[in-house]
Structures are given as C-alpha cells and as structure tokens.
C-alpha cells in the first residue's frame with residue numbers, strides 16, 4: 353500500500369488565506385504533524401491524529417512523517433505561510449536525501465501557501481514590485497557572518513529585502529546589527545516596513561526609515577521589509593499612505 357506525505361502551507365493566519373488544496377490535504381490526512389502553534393490552528397475530524405512538536409525538531413519530525421507515510425498512512429506536515437519558505441518542505445527533502453529508502457512507496461506532495469512577505473507586502477501596497485530577496489536572520493542554521501555578507505551584498509545589489517525571523521527572545525539584538533550593516537550601504541531615508549502578526553487580530557504594520565528603524569520593536573512574529581533605493585511612498589485620494597517599488601527602473 354502506498355503512503356502519502358503532503359507538506360502543507362497554512363498561510364500567515366486567516367482561514368480565508370488558506371488555499372482550497374491545502375484544506376483538502378489537511379482534511380484527507382490520517383495524521384497531522386507540525387510545530388504546535390500551526391497544528392493548533394486546525395480542528396481535527398473524527399479519527400484524525402494530531403502530533404504537535406517543538407520548532408527545533410524539524411528533521412526529526414520530517415523523518416517521523418516519512419516513516420508514518422511509508423507504513424501506508426496518509427500524513428500531512430503543516431507549516432505556517434508557505435512550507436517551502438524557511439519551513440518543513442526542505443526538511444522533508446533533507447530527510448529523503450539522508451535516507452532515500454525511507455521514502456520508498458511514499459507519494460510526496462507540497463501544497464503552497466501565502467508566505468509572510470507576500471501578506472505583509474499586500475497590506476502596505478506593492479513593495480515587492482521590482483527585484484527582491486528573502487533572508488532569514490536566524491543564525492540557528494547558518495553563521496551570523498553569512499547573514500552579514502548576504503545583507504551587505506543584497507543592499508549593494510539594491511534588492512528590496514524581506515527579513516524573516518528578525519528577532520527572538522534569544523536574539524533580540526540581531527535586527528539592530530542588521531540595520532547597522534544596511535546603514536553602511538543604503539541611504540538613511542530608505543523605507544523600512546515592520547509588519548507584525550499580519551492577518552491576526554493584533555496585526556500592526558508600521559512604516560519608517562533605516563534611521564527610524566532603531567526605535568522600532570520587533571519580535572518573532574514580525575516580518576521586516578527593507579526597501580531598495582527606488583522604493584517610495586505614495587498617498588491615495590483617501591489619504592492612505594502606501595509603499596511601492598516601481599516596475600521600471602528606466603526612468604530613474
């Protein structure tokens with residue numbers, strides 16, 4: 353009997369930002385695994401088993417999901433946002449690479465979700481309208497030296513940057529270190545957006561500059577967008593302020 357393993361993206365929070373395909377995959381699963389806050393967003397149907405675990409156990413969770421699927425079960429692993437963006441899908445393929453036989457007879461599928469940077473961008477306008485990159489500021493899985501290098505080079509290349517995992521209780525100071533690096537390359541008036549808990553009841557989106565960013569609070573539920581030299585603000589007729597990056601660089 354073939355097992356199924358679907359790695360499902362649940363989006364940043366609201367139910368109506370979850371794709372119908374993701375909802376189907378969750379509904380069909382016998383067992384659902386994931387980081388506890390993501391699993392808690394779901395309501396089990398009769399006969400469904402939920403297994404919540406700690407965030408740091410991604411590879412162990414991926415290996416367990418593969419083992420359950422290989423035994424013929426229908427398994428879903430859930431991630432917030434998109435499962436391929438700093439999340440479980442890569443962990444599953446890492447487990448497959450480590451032990452290819454563990455995936456024998458398992459049908460693997462990835463169901464995409466709305467990643468945090470797209471949700472945050474939509475709230476404030478169109479900051480990702482031109483070239484951009486995404487960088488995780490967490491140095492749990494890479495060195496801080498690598499992060500510094502990527503920040504500096506992305507700023508030099510004039511990408512808009514989406515900074516995931518900007519701070520946590522264990523690393524409250526790193527976002528300010530990141531801004532210090534960016535300030536050595538980018539103009540001080542560069543637009544910075546702090547998008548906290550997008551799609552949740554306590555959502556808060558603030559626009560500032562690279563200089564003003566020093567005053568802003570930021571936690572693990574915040575996504576930080578750093579503009580390029582072209583990113584600007586514009587007011588619509590109703591007085592609302594938006595941030596966007598023009599599609600064309602030709603007129604600059």
Ligand code: SAH
Nearest residue numbers: 364433434439467468517549550572574575
């Ligand atoms: N797979 C997820 C990202 C996991 S990394 C995705 O595609 O969105 C976790 C980081 O994502 C957080 O530290 C934060 O930077 C960002 N994030 C996730 N949900 C968010 C939300 N609702 N609002 C703002 N940022 C969010």
